[in-house]
Amino acid sequence: MVNYNKLLNLPSSDELPDSDNKPVDHEIQVIIPNLLKQILNLLWGDRQDWFFGVNMGIYHTTGSNPRIAIVPDAFLSVGVPRLKNNNLRPSYVLWEENYIAPILVLEIVSQTYRNEYDQKMIDYARMGVLYYVIYNPDYSKRDKHKRFEVYHLRNGVYQPQVGNPVWMPEIGLGIGSEVGSYERCQREWLYWYDSQGNRFMTPEEKTLQQQQRAEQERQRAEQERQRAEQERQRAEQQQQRAE
Numbered sequence: 001m002v003n004y005n006k007l008l009n010l011p012s013s014d015e016l017p018d019s020d021n022k023p024v025d026h027e028i029q030v031i032i033p034n035l036l037k038q039i040l041n042l043l044w045g046d047r048q049d050w051f052f053g054v055n056m057g058i059y060h061t062t063g064s065n066p067r068i069a070i071v072p073d074a075f076l077s078v079g080v081p082r083l084k085n086n087n088l089r090p091s092y093v094l095w096e097e098n099y100i101a102p103i104l105v106l107e108i109v110s111q112t113y114r115n116e117y118d119q120k121m122i123d124y125a126r127m128g129v130l131y132y133v134i135y136n137p138d139y140s141k142r143d144k145h146k147r148f149e150v151y152h153l154r155n156g157v158y159q160p161q162v163g164n165p166v167w168m169p170e171i172g173l174g175i176g177s178e179v180g181s182y183e184r185c186q187r188e189w190l191y192w193y194d195s196q197g198n199r200f201m202t203p204e205e206k207t208l209q210q211q212q213r214a215e216q217e218r219q220r221a222e223q224e225r226q227r228a229e230q231e232r233q234r235a236e237q238q239q240q241r242a243e
Contacts, residue, residue, distance in 0.1 A: 010066055010095045029108045030055065032135070032190050033074035035182055036106070036175075038203050039192050040076075043173075048082045057091040058102065062126040066095075070123055075102035078171065094127075101128040103171060106190075109136035109143065117143060121151070125158055131168055132158055133175060135190060148177045148190075165193040 033054040040052055057069030069091065080097050094101060105124050107116045114120070116134050124132050132151040140147045150166040151158035165176025174193035182189055182202055192200045201209065 010061070012093070012096070026108075026110045026138075028137070029073050029110060031183060032108060033106060035202065036074060036190060036192065039200055042203060042206060043192065043200060049079055051077045051080050051082060051089070051092070053077075053089070053092055053102075056089070058127075059091060059093045059095075060101070060127050061095065063123060070120070070127075072102075072105045072120075072124075073108045074106040075129075076104040076171070077102045103129070104131040104133065104168070104175075105129045106133045106135065109134065109139055111139065113139075113143070117145060121158055125153055125156060129153065130170060131175075133190075135177065137188060147188075150175065165191075165197060165199075167193070167195055167197075 033052075037052045037054060040050075044050060053072075053075050055071060055073060056075075057071050058075065059066060059069050063070070075092070077092070077097070077100055079100050084096070092102070107114075107120060109116050116136075121132060130153050132153070134145070134149045134151075135147070136143060136145055136149075137147050148164055150161040150168075152161050152168075153159075163176075164178075165174040167174040174195070174197065175190065176193055176197075176199075177188050177190050178199065179186065179188050180191070180202075182204065191202075194200065
Protein backbone atom coordinates (compact mmCIF):
# COMPACT_ATOMS: atom_id res chain seq x y z
CA MET A 1 0.00 0.00 0.00
CA VAL A 2 1.25 3.46 -0.92
CA ASN A 3 0.44 6.44 1.29
CA TYR A 4 -0.70 9.68 -0.33
CA ASN A 5 -1.73 13.12 0.87
CA LYS A 6 -5.36 12.62 1.81
CA LEU A 7 -5.94 16.38 2.06
CA LEU A 8 -5.88 16.73 -1.72
CA ASN A 9 -9.15 17.80 -3.31
CA LEU A 10 -9.61 14.58 -5.22
CA PRO A 11 -12.61 13.78 -7.44
CA SER A 12 -14.89 10.80 -6.85
CA SER A 13 -15.23 7.89 -9.25
CA ASP A 14 -18.56 9.34 -10.43
CA GLU A 15 -16.72 12.41 -11.72
CA LEU A 16 -14.01 10.49 -13.59
CA PRO A 17 -14.06 8.76 -17.00
CA ASP A 18 -14.04 4.98 -16.77
CA SER A 19 -11.40 4.51 -19.51
CA ASP A 20 -9.17 6.43 -21.90
CA ASN A 21 -11.53 5.61 -24.80
CA LYS A 22 -8.63 4.21 -26.84
CA PRO A 23 -9.54 1.07 -28.79
CA VAL A 24 -7.35 -2.00 -28.42
CA ASP A 25 -5.16 -2.90 -31.38
CA HIS A 26 -5.60 -6.66 -31.17
CA GLU A 27 -8.29 -8.92 -29.74
CA ILE A 28 -5.74 -10.75 -27.57
CA GLN A 29 -5.62 -7.57 -25.46
CA VAL A 30 -9.17 -8.46 -24.42
CA ILE A 31 -9.24 -12.25 -24.67
CA ILE A 32 -6.07 -12.99 -22.65
CA PRO A 33 -7.03 -10.78 -19.66
CA ASN A 34 -10.53 -12.26 -19.64
CA LEU A 35 -9.09 -15.78 -19.73
CA LEU A 36 -6.95 -14.99 -16.68
CA LYS A 37 -9.99 -13.51 -14.96
CA GLN A 38 -12.13 -16.57 -15.68
CA ILE A 39 -9.48 -18.94 -14.31
CA LEU A 40 -9.12 -16.74 -11.22
CA ASN A 41 -12.86 -16.90 -10.69
CA LEU A 42 -12.56 -20.69 -10.59
CA LEU A 43 -9.67 -20.56 -8.13
CA TRP A 44 -10.86 -17.76 -5.87
CA GLY A 45 -14.61 -17.98 -6.38
CA ASP A 46 -15.25 -18.21 -2.64
CA ARG A 47 -13.13 -15.15 -1.83
CA GLN A 48 -14.40 -11.58 -1.74
CA ASP A 49 -11.08 -9.80 -1.12
CA TRP A 50 -9.80 -9.32 -4.67
CA PHE A 51 -10.57 -7.47 -7.86
CA PHE A 52 -9.40 -8.11 -11.42
CA GLY A 53 -9.86 -5.22 -13.84
CA VAL A 54 -9.72 -5.47 -17.64
CA ASN A 55 -9.01 -2.36 -19.74
CA MET A 56 -10.08 -0.22 -16.78
CA GLY A 57 -8.70 3.14 -15.76
CA ILE A 58 -6.59 3.37 -12.59
CA TYR A 59 -6.62 6.82 -11.00
CA HIS A 60 -3.70 7.63 -8.73
CA THR A 61 -1.89 10.61 -7.23
CA THR A 62 1.66 9.69 -8.19
CA GLY A 63 1.41 11.17 -11.68
CA SER A 64 1.11 14.70 -13.00
CA ASN A 65 -2.68 14.87 -12.67
CA PRO A 66 -4.96 12.63 -10.57
CA ARG A 67 -7.72 13.11 -13.16
CA ILE A 68 -5.64 11.32 -15.81
CA ALA A 69 -5.91 7.54 -15.59
CA ILE A 70 -3.41 4.91 -16.57
CA VAL A 71 -5.19 2.05 -18.33
CA PRO A 72 -3.41 -1.33 -18.35
CA ASP A 73 -4.76 -4.30 -20.24
CA ALA A 74 -5.42 -5.96 -16.88
CA PHE A 75 -4.60 -5.64 -13.19
CA LEU A 76 -5.13 -7.58 -9.99
CA SER A 77 -5.71 -6.01 -6.58
CA VAL A 78 -5.78 -8.05 -3.37
CA GLY A 79 -7.21 -6.80 -0.10
CA VAL A 80 -10.07 -4.86 -1.66
CA PRO A 81 -13.74 -5.90 -1.84
CA ARG A 82 -14.97 -7.61 -4.98
CA LEU A 83 -17.80 -5.07 -5.14
CA LYS A 84 -17.52 -1.41 -4.23
CA ASN A 85 -20.46 -0.36 -2.05
CA ASN A 86 -22.29 -3.42 -3.43
CA ASN A 87 -21.89 -2.12 -6.97
CA LEU A 88 -19.57 -2.77 -9.91
CA ARG A 89 -16.68 -0.34 -10.33
CA PRO A 90 -16.64 2.12 -13.25
CA SER A 91 -12.90 2.59 -12.63
CA TYR A 92 -10.29 1.89 -9.98
CA VAL A 93 -9.71 5.01 -7.89
CA LEU A 94 -6.92 4.56 -5.36
CA TRP A 95 -8.20 7.14 -2.88
CA GLU A 96 -11.49 5.21 -2.78
CA GLU A 97 -9.67 1.87 -2.31
CA ASN A 98 -7.82 2.75 0.90
CA TYR A 99 -4.85 3.57 -1.37
CA ILE A 100 -4.28 -0.11 -2.14
CA ALA A 101 -2.40 -0.24 -5.43
CA PRO A 102 -2.76 -3.24 -7.75
CA ILE A 103 -0.37 -6.03 -6.83
CA LEU A 104 -0.03 -7.07 -10.48
CA VAL A 105 -0.42 -5.25 -13.78
CA LEU A 106 -0.44 -6.81 -17.25
CA GLU A 107 0.42 -5.00 -20.46
CA ILE A 108 0.14 -6.70 -23.87
CA VAL A 109 2.30 -4.98 -26.48
CA SER A 110 0.67 -4.34 -29.83
CA GLN A 111 1.64 -2.71 -33.10
CA THR A 112 1.09 0.72 -31.58
CA TYR A 113 3.82 1.04 -28.97
CA ARG A 114 2.42 2.56 -25.78
CA ASN A 115 5.50 3.00 -23.60
CA GLU A 116 5.24 -0.42 -21.94
CA TYR A 117 9.00 -0.61 -21.38
CA ASP A 118 9.66 2.96 -20.28
CA GLN A 119 7.07 5.46 -19.05
CA LYS A 120 4.51 2.89 -17.92
CA MET A 121 7.23 1.04 -16.04
CA ILE A 122 8.06 4.28 -14.22
CA ASP A 123 4.40 4.99 -13.52
CA TYR A 124 3.66 1.54 -12.11
CA ALA A 125 6.78 1.63 -9.94
CA ARG A 126 5.76 4.99 -8.49
CA MET A 127 2.29 3.61 -7.85
CA GLY A 128 3.77 0.65 -5.96
CA VAL A 129 2.65 -2.18 -8.26
CA LEU A 130 4.60 -5.20 -7.03
CA TYR A 131 4.56 -7.28 -10.24
CA TYR A 132 4.60 -5.90 -13.75
CA VAL A 133 3.95 -8.44 -16.53
CA ILE A 134 4.65 -7.59 -20.17
CA TYR A 135 3.49 -9.96 -22.91
CA ASN A 136 4.89 -9.18 -26.35
CA PRO A 137 4.08 -12.09 -28.70
CA ASP A 138 4.41 -10.25 -32.02
CA TYR A 139 6.84 -7.35 -31.60
CA SER A 140 9.47 -8.61 -29.18
CA LYS A 141 12.22 -8.45 -31.83
CA ARG A 142 11.24 -4.90 -32.70
CA ASP A 143 11.38 -3.90 -29.04
CA LYS A 144 14.46 -6.04 -28.25
CA HIS A 145 12.70 -7.85 -25.42
CA LYS A 146 11.47 -11.35 -24.66
CA ARG A 147 7.96 -12.45 -25.54
CA PHE A 148 7.06 -12.85 -21.87
CA GLU A 149 8.63 -10.87 -19.04
CA VAL A 150 7.80 -10.45 -15.37
CA TYR A 151 9.28 -7.67 -13.24
CA HIS A 152 9.33 -7.56 -9.44
CA LEU A 153 9.47 -4.21 -7.66
CA ARG A 154 12.37 -4.05 -5.18
CA ASN A 155 13.49 -0.84 -3.51
CA GLY A 156 11.46 1.14 -6.02
CA VAL A 157 13.06 -0.49 -9.09
CA TYR A 158 11.69 -3.27 -11.29
CA GLN A 159 13.91 -6.32 -11.42
CA PRO A 160 13.37 -8.89 -14.24
CA GLN A 161 12.45 -12.36 -13.01
CA VAL A 162 13.79 -15.62 -14.40
CA GLY A 163 11.64 -18.50 -15.59
CA ASN A 164 8.32 -19.29 -17.16
CA PRO A 165 6.12 -19.54 -15.22
CA VAL A 166 7.20 -17.07 -12.52
CA TRP A 167 6.04 -17.82 -8.99
CA MET A 168 4.70 -14.82 -7.02
CA PRO A 169 4.55 -15.78 -3.31
CA GLU A 170 2.79 -12.57 -2.28
CA ILE A 171 -0.12 -13.55 -4.51
CA GLY A 172 0.10 -17.31 -4.05
CA LEU A 173 0.08 -17.84 -7.81
CA GLY A 174 2.45 -18.17 -10.69
CA ILE A 175 1.95 -16.65 -14.11
CA GLY A 176 3.36 -17.93 -17.38
CA SER A 177 2.77 -18.64 -21.05
CA GLU A 178 2.29 -21.85 -22.97
CA VAL A 179 0.50 -23.15 -26.04
CA GLY A 180 -3.07 -24.25 -25.46
CA SER A 181 -6.56 -24.16 -26.90
CA TYR A 182 -9.05 -21.48 -25.97
CA GLU A 183 -12.05 -20.12 -27.86
CA ARG A 184 -11.35 -22.66 -30.63
CA CYS A 185 -7.89 -21.15 -31.17
CA GLN A 186 -4.63 -23.06 -30.71
CA ARG A 187 -1.90 -20.58 -29.76
CA GLU A 188 0.18 -19.31 -26.86
CA TRP A 189 -1.88 -17.99 -23.95
CA LEU A 190 -1.15 -16.69 -20.47
CA TYR A 191 -2.19 -18.87 -17.54
CA TRP A 192 -2.02 -19.08 -13.75
CA TYR A 193 0.15 -21.80 -12.14
CA ASP A 194 0.63 -23.39 -8.74
CA SER A 195 3.89 -23.40 -6.77
CA GLN A 196 5.00 -26.60 -8.51
CA GLY A 197 4.61 -25.08 -11.96
CA ASN A 198 1.39 -26.92 -12.75
CA ARG A 199 -1.02 -24.95 -14.91
CA PHE A 200 -4.53 -24.33 -13.61
CA MET A 201 -7.32 -25.35 -15.94
CA THR A 202 -9.47 -22.97 -17.93
CA PRO A 203 -13.28 -23.04 -17.47
CA GLU A 204 -13.59 -24.97 -20.76
CA GLU A 205 -11.07 -27.56 -19.58
CA LYS A 206 -12.76 -27.79 -16.18
CA THR A 207 -16.13 -28.40 -17.81
CA LEU A 208 -14.64 -31.02 -20.13
CA GLN A 209 -12.97 -32.75 -17.18
CA GLN A 210 -16.26 -32.83 -15.29
CA GLN A 211 -18.04 -34.24 -18.34
CA GLN A 212 -15.37 -36.92 -18.77
CA ARG A 213 -15.60 -37.88 -15.11
CA ALA A 214 -19.39 -38.00 -15.32
CA GLU A 215 -19.13 -40.23 -18.40
CA GLN A 216 -16.64 -42.49 -16.65
CA GLU A 217 -18.96 -42.76 -13.66
CA ARG A 218 -21.87 -43.55 -16.00
CA GLN A 219 -19.83 -46.27 -17.70
CA ARG A 220 -18.76 -47.77 -14.37
CA ALA A 221 -22.36 -47.73 -13.17
CA GLU A 222 -23.48 -49.43 -16.38
CA GLN A 223 -20.76 -52.07 -16.03
CA GLU A 224 -21.86 -52.73 -12.44
CA ARG A 225 -25.47 -53.00 -13.59
CA GLN A 226 -24.49 -55.48 -16.29
CA ARG A 227 -22.43 -57.55 -13.84
CA ALA A 228 -25.34 -57.58 -11.39
CA GLU A 229 -27.68 -58.65 -14.16
CA GLN A 230 -25.32 -61.44 -15.20
CA GLU A 231 -25.10 -62.63 -11.60
CA ARG A 232 -28.87 -62.60 -11.31
CA GLN A 233 -29.22 -64.64 -14.51
CA ARG A 234 -26.63 -67.17 -13.34
CA ALA A 235 -28.42 -67.52 -10.02
CA GLU A 236 -31.72 -68.15 -11.80
CA GLN A 237 -30.12 -70.75 -14.06
CA GLN A 238 -28.58 -72.56 -11.09
CA GLN A 239 -31.94 -72.56 -9.31
CA GLN A 240 -33.70 -73.94 -12.37
CA ARG A 241 -31.12 -76.73 -12.71
CA ALA A 242 -31.53 -77.58 -9.06
CA GLU A 243 -35.30 -77.97 -9.52
